[in-house]
Amino acid sequence: MKKLAPLGRFVAWDRAGYGWSDHSPHPRTSGQIVDELNIALAKAHLQPPYILVGDSFGSYNMRLYAQRFPEQVQGLVLTDGLHENGMLNMPWPLQILKLIFISGFLMSIFGAGFGIIRLLRLVQIFELIKPNLRQFSRSELSPVTRSFCRPKHWLTMARELWSMNASGRQLRVASELGSLPIVSIKSCSFFTPALWTFFIPLKRINHLRDQIHHDLMSLSSDCTQLQAEHSSHFVWVDQPEIMVEAVQHILKKINY
Numbered sequence: 262m263k264k265l266a267p268l269g270r271f272v273a274w275d276r277a278g279y280g281w282s283d284h285s286p287h288p289r290t291s292g293q294i295v296d297e298l299n300i301a302l303a304k305a306h307l308q309p310p311y312i313l314v315g316d317s318f319g320s321y322n323m324r325l326y327a328q329r330f331p332e333q334v335q336g337l338v339l340t341d342g343l344h345e346n347g348m349l350n351m352p353w354p355l356q357i358l359k360l361i362f363i364s365g366f367l368m369s370i371f372g373a374g375f376g377i378i379r380l381l382r383l384v385q386i387f388e389l390i391k392p393n394l395r396q397f398s399r400s401e402l403s404p405v406t407r408s409f410c411r412p413k414h415w416l417t418m419a420r421e422l423w424s425m426n427a428s429g430r431q432l433r434v435a436s437e438l439g440s441l442p443i444v445s446i447k448s449c450s451f452f453t454p455a456l457w458t459f460f461i462p463l464k465r466i467n468h469l470r471d472q473i474h475h476d477l478m479s480l481s482s483d484c485t486q487l488q489a490e491h492s493s494h495f496v497w498v499d500q501p502e503i504m505v506e507a508v509q510h511i512l513k514k515i516n517y
Contacts, residue, residue, distance in 0.1 A: 278417025309333035326410035336511035
């Protein structure tokens with residue numbers, strides 16, 4: 262069962278394979294994920310309409326949900342979201358980088374299975390790699406990093422990335438969402454420039470991001486872009502307050 266954790270008026274959803282949700286044998290495409298989300302919302306007796314917040318690949322899923330169930334959605338927040346035009350037409354260096362990421366996720370399955378990632382968590386390697394994680398309390402951070410220790414987490418990441426093109430083709434029907442209020446959050450750079458980013462085509466990645474965010478602004482006649490000026494792609498870590506600001510913006514739009 263896919264579990265929903267209530268947060269007052271807000272709900273955080275672990276997609277199948279993440280957190281406390283079970284692994285799913287079904288394809289990890291946006292179409293399948295939207296079906297699962299709709300079932301989970303119904304079982305949780307959460308009455309629509311909703312404001313949906315989707316981070317990165319999650320933006321695909323929230324958009325497709327809004328297209329399939331327009332009467333249930335009052336607004337979207339896309340946090341450094343993706344757009345199928347750019348993702349389906351990535352230049353070959355980025356296609357290779359995508360395969361490298363998939364390979365890394367697959368290797369992490371074994372790292373998690375043998376307890377290596379659990380050991381790295383104990384020595385706080387995640388905070389060393391991403392210092393902004395230290396702004397969260399241990400009780401807030403623990404459920405997230407604990408998920409990294411499970412093989413199903415990395416398997417799901419690999420499956421979702423492998424199915425990204427299939428998801429992108431499914432999203433073509435969700436390119437026009439009428440006048441639905443949408444806030445698109447754009448980070449400063451996909452990765453924070455560092456010594457290791459010298460070895461990846463960061464300039465190409467950010468050029469693709471610029472194209473993606475341009476396309477996202479055409480999804481609705483009521484799109485607003487917020488700049489996360491001090492954030493990498495991981496806005497929920499670097500500038501979580503701007504996600505709250507985006508939700509508040511939509512609440513004002515709908516006179517909540």
